[in-house]
Amino acid sequence: MGPGGACWRGGGVPRGLKRWLSSSAPAPRVCVVGSGPAGFYTAQHILKHHGGARVDIFEKLPVPFGLVRFGVAPDHPEVKSYGAEDNRVLGIPGENLSGVYSARAFVGWYNGLPENRDLKPDLSCETALILGHGNVALDIARILLSPLHLLRKTDITDGSLAALACSKVKRVWLVGRRGPLQVAFTIKELREMINLPGARPVLNPADFTGLENAIKDAPRPRKRLTELMIKTALKKPGVKPMEAQAAAPREWGLKFQRSPQEVLPTTDGRRARGIRLALTRLEGSGDSAKAIPTGDVEEVECGLVLSSIGYRILPLDPAVPFDTQRGVIPNSSGRVEGVPGLYCSGWVKRGPTGVIITTMNDSFDTAHSVLEDLQGGVLDVSTSREGFGAVESTLRSRGVRPVSFSDWEKIDAAEVARGKAAGKPREKIVDPQEMLQLIGH
Template sequence: MKMMINCIQKSVIRIQTLSRASVCRGLSSVSGPKVCVVGGGPAGFYTAQQLLKARQDAVVDIYERLPVPFGLVRFGVAPDHPEVKSYGAEGNRSMGILGENLPGVFSAKDFVGWYNGIPANKELSPDLSCDTAVILGQGNVALDVARILLSPLDMLKKTDITQHALEALATSRISRVLIIGRRGPLQIACTIKELREMVNLPNTRADMLLSDFKEIGETLKDLPRPRKRLTELLIKAMNERNDKAEKSWSFRFCRSPVEVLAASDGKRAAGIRLAVNKLEGSGESVRAVPTDKLEDVYCGLIISSIGYKSIPIDPAVPFDHRRAVVPNDTGRVQDVSGLYCSGWVKRGPTGVIATTMNDSFDTARVLLQDMDTGKLDLSIKKPGAQAVAALLQTRGVRTVSFTQWEKINAEEERRGKPHGKPREKLLDVEDMLKIAWS
């Protein structure tokens, strides 16, 4: 699995001590500074990598609650993007509207977890018998979900998408996906790569509104180059017609969700009511202000992709509930000596691959600096992972080592081979443990 990613899973790092953990890797007895990394995703691995490169005498133990490591690299957004997987914090941002808890409404995080094999989402069972799906949000995650819903089955069969998701998509009747954003085309949050893949998706056509683009020509020449290229591709997609395509996708701009509309029996979602916005300001800082105009879109599937948020890891770790981050100064956790953070829990749910790596490297650099300057007292010898192992034993927690995880990995690869897939992911934690401990 390659660690090429857009967004990263949270990690909290503590020198020499840890209050709790569940599944671990590498209980080493080598002397040297001891670092505990909580969270086996890329943020943790990138930070650990830099620490080990700088301090060959360091001992880094990575703890992960699941029996499988790598976080978003395993549970990333798009199974057809093995080289670029994005995921992140554990919580969902609520839309805060009436009806959002009706059956038929899903967060992108959970929907992604369903087709990527997160054990907690294996029972999601979305109803794909409708013809129209609405995705709220216009970032890369939203486009990944749209692409999975509309992709030809033959394209997905060769990926590590879960078999139950593949079977559900095989009978899907969804032929139209609307991707809703509260601001305009000049503020769309996806990257040009993701947009180009939507434009080139077989048997689909873009179906956008000409009125959304009527004033763009005047400002196009003054846009920064990346934004200009993205906008030009949007305009090109709007102007190209493919009348033979059986499926369509489109962006709808200047729309905000107001209410999920229930079916006549009140038991599931049947549509969504949108406020039509007007834009105030200019450029990336433009604000969307709702008007009195409303639009109803009838659909059987609604996926909210408006962002993720981190959740508190432990009462002993400071947490800013408003910003959903651990308060910190360049990775140093506020008012707690020896505690550091990296990833989304450090800066919030933003960033691409360069941001991810640089952020983790910065945390490692600060941690190493504190070692070198004596801000961290490393003269006191502590048992490190040995103490954690003893604590877990008293709590009756049996761990999975990295070597034992390799048994899970081998079994998944074996199961995927008959289907021409790189792997068939195990979805049940108990099944993972049986194989790991066999």
């Protein structure tokens, strides 16, 4: 699975279940596929509450932790949270032009995800446009506009730091289909963006007309978030415009009620030069409000377009059921429908939403189901199974040498040592072949 979810055979502790410490209790073998947060949290919980369980975790990359390592902005090491195997496509003309990238690929590039190490995004334009109003969109805007001295202290890769050092981007627009009351980012991330050194927010006061009344009865997080946007939009600069521009040579802003219609090409038809946006009106209110095109359009000049409209889960295997409409494995509390003994967690279970605490609680819920099924005799643990021993012999017969956790510790030590020399927490190795050479494979 991708790092946004985990599947395995075999949360809170099931009510009434005590930790199994009896030496005569069956010793189930649990196989977890995917070493992201969902996989680790579930493994942790099963091991904590079943004294005899043995858990093997399998990962396609030579390094563990999924999008804890690869998904979150390098200047947010305390968050480390989201992911899935693929990105949603825009489905509009021009999205394959040079200069148009998915958020997933761009985030993977600056975070050292091996599959994105050769992305080489063109940062030679002055204006970038991000489609999406979530935390990932704010992450990307912040990375594009952050002073280099702040980024140098993080584990951002050397290659992406060098590219950002040469970047000409000085303006970033974040565009959403709906209005201020439907933005998906959180107040902490917005406040950090507003206070970013050298970059000033550009919010149109007209976008927030009448919202003070609309949010009177809104939940407190939504109310505080909207109040911060209103305050920022109405804030009068204390210095003259020219002085403000000199103090903050870069800027970013939020555009609401605009839906992407077409990425506009340069005259040679190869690169993005701008984007045509359909203006929308809202039907309904709150999170359920729908964006309906009005018939009016707007063109925005930009040479870099980043799509942050969500992630997409890919089917795992024909033997595993998959709901293509919802993009999840059909399940009940993590139990995969129609396949006894198979469970799922993370985004493959509930769809690509939520942050690390959501994934943690969701993983505990699936662990609850596994432990319940073990206690209830639903799972057959009477026959001994070899677990990784059987898999390892199969791999070796195919000439495949797996990377062990102790191998990962060698890679980890090398990255930390390289980072220390550069004054960073770590310098990620982005080439899997270099990782394998480092451990003698």
